[in-house]
Amino acid sequence: MESKYSFIKNGNSIIPVPIGNDYSLIPGQVYELHKDSKTDILCLEENKAFEFPEKYYLSDSDLKFINKVVNTYNKTTKLTTGVLFSGLKGSGKTLMAKKTAVESGLPIIVIAGSMRSDDIEAFFAQVTDDVCIIMDELDKNWYLPALLGFFDGVKPTCKKLILCTANDEHDIDKYMNDRCSRIRYKRSFDSISKDVAKTVLSEYFDTDEAVDGAAEFCCSAMRVVSYDNIVTFGEEYKNNPDLTFDEILNDLNVARK
Numbered sequence: 001m002e003s004k005y006s007f008i009k010n011g012n013s014i015i016p017v018p019i020g021n022d023y024s025l026i027p028g029q030v031y032e033l034h035k036d037s038k039t040d041i042l043c044l045e046e047n048k049a050f051e052f053p054e055k056y057y058l059s060d061s062d063l064k065f066i067n068k069v070v071n072t073y074n075k076t077t078k079l080t081t082g083v084l085f086s087g088l089k090g091s092g093k094t095l096m097a098k099k100t101a102v103e104s105g106l107p108i109i110v111i112a113g114s115m116r117s118d119d120i121e122a123f124f125a126q127v128t129d130d131v132c133i134i135m136d137e138l139d140k141n142w143y144l145p146a147l148l149g150f151f152d153g154v155k156p157t158c159k160k161l162i163l164c165t166a167n168d169e170h171d172i173d174k175y176m177n178d179r180c181s182r183i184r185y186k187r188s189f190d191s192i193s194k195d196v197a198k199t200v201l202s203e204y205f206d207t208d209e210a211v212d213g214a215a216e217f218c219c220s221a222m223r224v225v226s227y228d229n230i231v232t233f234g235e236e237y238k239n240n241p242d243l244t245f246d247e248i249l250n251d252l253n254v255a256r257k
Contacts (some may be wrong), residue, residue: 001007001119003120003156005078009094011019012256013100014137016197019164020024021150024111024129025107025129025131026107027105027106027107028049028105029035029046029107029108030046030047030048030049030050030108030110031044031045031047031107031108031109031110031112032045032047032109032110032112033111033115033120033123034112034114035110035115035119040129042119042122042123043184046084047110048255050098050101050102050108052095052098052099053095053231054203056092056095056099056218056237057196057199057200058096059062059196061065062096065098065185065187066099066100066103067103068185068186069081069100069104069161070100070103070104070105072184072185073161073182074106077208078153078159078181078214078251079153079157079183080151080153080160080182081160081161081184082151082154082164082167082171082176082182082183082184082185082249083100083161083162083163083164083183083184083185083187084164084165084172084176084183084185084186084187085097085163085164085165085166085186085187085189086165086167086168086169086186086187086188086189087167087188088189088190088224088226089165089188089224089226089228090191090224090226090227090229091189091219091227091228092189092226092227092228093147093165093187093189094136094165095227097134097136097163097164097165098134098189098248099234100132100163101132101134101161101163103243104132104161104205106130106131106132106161107129107130107131107132108131108132108133109131109133110133110134111133111134111135112135113136113140113141113142114138114141116149117142117143117146117147118146120150121147121149121150121155122251124157124158124160125204126192127157127158128153128158129158129161129198130158130159130234131158131159131160131161131244132160132161132163133160133161133162133163134160134163134164135163135164135165136164136165137165137166137167137185138164138166138169138172138222139166139167139169139171139172140167140171141253143176144172144175145241147239148175148182151176151181151182151183152181152182154223156251160213163229164183165198169186170186189193191225191226192226192227194215194216194219195227196227197214197215197219197230198211198212199228200230200231201214201215201218201233201234202233204237204238205234205236205237214233214237214245218230218233218250219244220256220257221249221256221257222249222252222254222256222257223254223256223257224255228234231254232252232254233248233249233252233254234253236248236252237240247251
């Protein structure tokens, strides 16, 4: 319904009522926080739902971890529940963060890496909806000392589940490690196991024997046995079935042991 007022008063400031329709954040909807280039106004933009690979694999341990995070968030009265997923590039930590966000059932806000730290704090100080926030590559995109107030909830803000990823958690050690009020849970991602590699490769090979052989080769030849590298290897084989495993690996941007 259209407002009969032309202005709103906030403290001593009187500003025109923004033009548009009332809007409530939608549970499960993915949004991106950015600054409008023309107006410098901080705003959200609706994004499409997260996509997951058909053979995306979650272990029992992964599922228990996600369940623990969501249960803690639902039960706590604290404004911030922080989670850090750290480790190898392409190891699946961003996928895990996205899966946790989906399972939370909250509106999901992805913060663009170009967002200034002070803008982030200023925006969420105005938000009252409970939200899940994803901050990808926390160690590279932001100056952490400027974000401590945001994590600590110095300013009144919404209740938030903050899911962060980092390639090297040592870069954030001074500010985040051993501080459960900022980062409550941590999950490290190293090389995936041979069993996980088999599960992923089963999409690209027709027989169990072929899957076993491909997994054995990848785990013995690749320096970094990440989810990303295994998927790429499987795709290459499917597209070039006449090539040997060595020939496939030679042309990939994957280091050998």
